[in-house]
Amino acid sequence: MAKLGMPSVNIAFIEAGIEAIQRSQRGIVALLLEEDTDTVTKLLTDHTGSDGKTTIKAIKNPFTVYTTDDIPDELSDDNKDYITKASIGYVKSPYRVKVYLMDKVTDETKNAAADKFADALKTLATDRWDYLAIPTIVTAQCESVATWLKTNRENKGKRSKVVLPGYAADYEGVINFSNTKIVTASKTYTGSQYTPRIAGLIAGTPLTISATYAPLSEVIDCDRYTEDENDEKVNNGEFFIWYDGEKFKMSRAMNSLVTTTQGKLEAYQTIKSVDIMDAIYDDIKKTAQDSYIGKYTNDYDNKQLLISAIMGYFKELEDGRLLQKDYSEVDINVEKVKTYQLEHGLYTKEELADMDDLAIKKLDTKKQVLLTAKIKILDAMEDIDLPINI
Known part of the structure; x- marks a missing residue:
């Protein structure tokens, strides 16, 4: 009797590929914001009228912002501004901004503590997002957040990234935004305060292009460096705003990884490539869990059907110009x-x-499906070499 195969698995992987192309147009930004305790309590509590009926329904923590109309009026002006900045994006706005509120710490010692955000990060770890920004973070807390992020990526399979101010993490999951002063028409920001804008810009960059030279029309000044200093900053794994003589724009879109090793070479240093790697990891893992694992006998024929399904997924990414055809x-x-x-x-x-x-391929491996794959991630045009002979 002929085998019917696994059409549901093939379809699931192809749909995952199509969704990856669509999802790549916009990502999800997570913002960890501090707010007065009274405001947090008010926002998270239902309010009732004299008739006992709920008049104002509490928001959830975290709450989701799709457009600036979703920003609660009760938030401080600074927090409203952080959410607005994150929502600007680049080619498009981020798909959504997830806002995590925590009580503002008034004790100076606790406020500067390295583990200040530990409890909030536990909540963040349970949710799905692409880029995190914490506009009130200080230098002493960057290492703790970077270590938490690395642990989640390496040990828990959560492929998210964080934008940290002036922190050389030497790791592909950390974006080292190194500007110390950013001036707009209405406000001057520190590097920390401007991380929501950078996280939103990256999340709003389609995976078919990079954030290299993305313009920031709202910026009217920032800390400036010579051309040689800018090159050195890029080589040090920094991502920053610079002035080209006409406008302010982003540098080469690199993460903080500087020390390359066997198996982790140049591709791991670019924001675009790591985003594509993370999307592939998440899609294959989730689709296999939902549509394959535990549902089929681990024999050679079913392994081949799974291989065919994954190839269908890669084909979608090739057609979407994320992978080499x-x-x-x-x-x-x-x-x-x-x-x-x-x-x-x-x-x-x-x-x-x-x-x-x-x-050998047909030998029994019990529960284990031992596969190997190769892909080539397409980068964006960034370096143009054009000698002109006259």
């Missing part, structure tokens, strides 16, 4: 299957040496 591959990892057989005492080296690759 006709380059992507997925297959069973022969070397890992061999290792599995040896570690479990199922076959000897001599027996495996006598088998061809197809025979």
